[in-house]
Amino acid sequence: MNKLTIQQIAALSSGATAWSTRSCPEIGISDLTMSDGPHGVRKTLDAANLDYSIPATAFPTTACLANSWDVELVEQVGAAIARECRELGVQILLGPGLNIKRSPLGGRNFEYYAEDPVVSGILAGAFIRGLQSNGVAATIKHFAANNAEYHRMTINAVVDERTLREIYLRGFEIAINTGKPWALMTAYNKLNGQYCSEHERLLTGILRQEWGYDGLIMSDWTAVDSRPAALVAGLDLEMPGPSPHNDQNTAEWLAETTETGARTTSEQHATRQQEIASDRKTASQQQTSLALQEHHPAVQRSIAALRKLGERVAPRTVSAAASLSMPTAAANHELAGTAAAAGIVLLKNHHRTLPLEPDTVARLAVIGRFAREPRFQGGGSSQMNPTSLQSTLAEAEQQYQAVQYAEGYSTDGTADRAQIDQAAHAAAAADAVLLLVGLPESCESEGFDRTSLALPAGQSELIAAVCAAQPRTVVAIVAGSPVATDWRDLPAGILYAGLAGQGSGRALLDVVTGRCNPRGRLTESFPERIEDTPCYLNFPGEHTEARYGEGVFVGYRYYETVGVKTAFPFGFGLSYTEFTYSDPSLTTVSAILPQDTTYRISVNITNTGDREGTEVVQLYVSPPATRIRRPVRELRGFCTARLEPGETRRVELTITARDLCYWDTRCGCFAADPGTYQLQFGRNAADIRHSYPLELPHRIGRAPVLDEWSSMGEWLQVEPAVRLLETVIPEEFLKRLQSGTRPTDQMFRNMPLKKMAQLFPERTTPQQLVKLARQVGSR
Known part of the structure; x- marks a missing residue:
């Protein structure tokens, strides 16, 4: 440190460019290159032009990939993205994102995993492990309570402590425990009155001290107002750079607090502006730098975090102008298609209309502009420049004998009478129809929230006309989050394709034709109406405040507890085969401390159909009735089981005593009350197949702190x-x-x-x- 001037030290806590950190060879800090993610490497060379990036594989969006519930697959995708990062000279990927989908209208829902923190945390942990196994740092974001785009840089998220701990922090905690990410990005918003990048309790108290996080904490782009306040709170790096004004303010702050031994008042700071701005002798600067070691643990921590991150990531071996090698691009394109198919969810299959096998369909009508011009990603900072792109129409023309195409709707997603009539005519002349509907990019992007669940004008009428002309119609929904499905009684089949990346065209046809048995399950409930959503009266907020009035009752926790019917519940998804559950059993592994007790619950899963298929086994915990209002059930574990026809496999899931707990505000800890808990195996949150009792004889967690005002x-x-x-x-x-x-x-x-x-x-x-x-x- 004595080799550096105070200005050099101040500058280290900000980026050198929009996409790199500063180097400081004197103390062993190298510059690091970063790129947007999380669905692929969006490496752009111009911070002001986000519309172009070096071609890279556009994997399925996080929301689509999450619908696979496949930990191993998510880890494989993370590893594949890391290999592309290495070839493109990127050492830090800005992802994954694991904010909770509080409302289906959230503008960036396609970038997040689920409405549930357990799914989010476990899958994010897998992605992190895959990425970092190849020497590329993952950056989990956006910490915390960043659940809407409305006034996202100034909004104050007002969240009670129990809700914060159980819902909005839990996924981050799981991801940090299971993935150990090397970097974390703070959110733009305020949390209970304090900006997240300057939130000492959040960054230091919870993240570092309670959870033991040892990685680098960076800001979202332009999210820092006062870097000195952010450094004291626990931030290590302000992005982007260069930031000369904040560098100067930080140097002034360092000089003031070094010489006085404490933070100065604003009046003292003002009187010293001219003196600090003047030239200093080198010896005096070095002497001041030496004093930082004693008086500035925040600066010491920031420099140590930068050094540690540099030691963890793999060194760059390519130039900034590098492009992907053909073998990597080809292999990852195949993986992107496999991942896309795994994330497609079968929502309806009346009379087993699907699959539409080419041998049984002489003439197929493919309707919808998205079939010819794929919508495969959301808008904003995660937008990719794909290495290849397959359209559904081109794939259909290769697999069916005769294919007729009708546009159906315009670029903006709206359908007029002429387009609807043309589509109905094509449907009537076909043996079956594949109709793609959904949201254009103008409806779904970073930077704004949706205002409605509705499809663009005319698309519901298009569905009705096509289904009337051809009963054997399958509708595929192309959107990053739920849409209104008040038309769902009309088609014979419905698929939720999501935003499935550059392999989406082939993936959709693989499912439609039966080459791939659909295995996806929803990680976000499809409500009947937006008015039914738990946060309807509080989303996205008013003026610059968002009150999380629904508390812990987010998504299915609300729908199942109060009995509100959804169009398609959390965890829902059909298959071309059938599965049964039988013979559950429970084994308790006691520990010295009750909170460390683990429970192993197993069940037989049988494929009773005539096709190979994959079941997503979901384990929920239902608490006993107490005075603490809790959701009727909460997901606590899951796994996937691939079974051949007639095959039975015993699957086992493990939970801990922590999974029985809620956050007890009286004692400031996770706690569980005595009673009989039900461990429930379900095909989704609304379809429980087996329930097994678990008796908890004693309270878990510290006793509540009582005083003279306790009842x-x-x-x-x-x-x-x-x-x-x-x-x-x-x-x-x-x-x-x-x-x-x-x-x-x-x-x-x-x-x-x-x-x-x-x-x-x-x-x-x-x-x-x-x-x-x-x-x-x-x-």
Whole structure:
């Protein structure tokens, strides 16, 4: 450090360019190159022109890939992207994104995994492992509570502590534990009044101290207002660079706080502007730099994080102008198609209309502009320049004897009467129809949220006209998040294709023709109406504030708890075969600490159909009824099982005692109350096939912290407290409250302990009760 000037030290905490960090050979820090992700390497050479990037494989969007629920496949995709990063000279990929899909209208939902933190965290962890196994740093983002695009740089997300811990932080915690990412990106928004890049409790208290995260923390692009405040809070790197004004402000701050030994006031700072701006002698600068080691742990931490990241990533071996090798491009194109097929979800198959095998369909009508001009990705910073692109129409023409195409709708997704009539005419002349509908890029992109679930004008009428002309119609939905499906009774089959990357054309035809048995399951519920969504009255927010009033009841947690019917529930997906569940069993592996206990629950899965297929086995936990309002069930584990016709396999899932818990705000920890929990195997959140009881005899987690203002009901649950209460409150009164036999007992149980002094002034005083409360609390 004594080799550096204070200006050099200040500059290290910001990028050198829009896509690189600064180098400092004197202290072993090399410059690192980064690129947008997470669906592929979007390497652009011009920060002001985001429309062009070096060609790279456009893998399925995160939302589509997540519908596979396939941990191994997601890890393979991460490894493949890392190989492309290496060839293109990229050492840090800005992904994966694992914010929760709070509303189906979220503008970047296609970039995120799920409405559930367990699916998000486990799949993100797999992606991170694949990426980093090849020496490329993953950057999980956006930390935290970045769930809408509305005023995303200034919005204040108001989230209660329980909701934050159980929903919006849980996925990050799982991904960090299972993937150990080398970098993390903070969100633009405020969280409970504090910008995330300057949120000391979030970055230092929770992320580093509680979770033990040891990677680099960087900002989202232009998200830092005050770099000194961000450094103190726990940020390591402001992006993008160069940022000369913030460099200068940081140098001034460093000089002030070094010489005074503490942070200066704004008045002191103002009086020193001219002096700090003047030239300093080299010796004086070096002396000031030496003092940083004692007075600036934030700067020391930032430099150490940059050095560690540089040691972890693989060195660059290519020039900035490199392109992908043909073998890598070809292999990854195949993997992109395989991944796309795995993420396609079969939503309806009336009378087994699907698959449409070419031998049984002489004339196929392919309708919809997306069939000829694929929509394979969302808009914004994740937008790729693909190495290859297959259209559904071209693939159909190769596989069917006769194919007739009708446009169906215009570039903006809207359909007029002439287009609808032309499509209906083509449908009537065919033996079957494949109709692609969905959202154009103008409806779904980073930077704005959707305003409606509806398809573009005319598309619902197009579906009705085509289905009336040809009952054997299969509709494929091309969109990054749910759309309205009030037309779903009309077609014989429905597929949710998502935004499936550059191999989407072949993948869709592989599923339609039966070459691939659909295996996808929804990681986001399809609501009947937007008004049914739990955050409808609070999304995206008002002015610059978003209140998360639905609490922990996000997505299926709400729908299943209150009995709101969805069009297609979380975890839903059909197959060309059938599966049955049988013979569940439970094994408990006790530990010294109750919270470390693990539970292994297994079940037989049988493929009862005549085709090979993959089942997604989903394990939910249903808690006992208590005064704490909890979702009726929550996903806690899952796995995939590929089975041949007639094959039975026993699958086992492991959960821990933590998976029985909720965040108890009284003790500031995860806790579970005693009672009978149900471990439920389901095909989706609304279809439970087997339920197995698990008896929890004792509370997990610290006891609640009680004081004189805690209710008598809470005090009576603590056995040592009851014995002490008997010394100051009549024993018969306490027993009566414990039994609760009289109508007025509940009224007294709800009274604070301190108020007992007014009921029994001859027995105790407020001061005695305060002392007693402190005595119990100290135990």
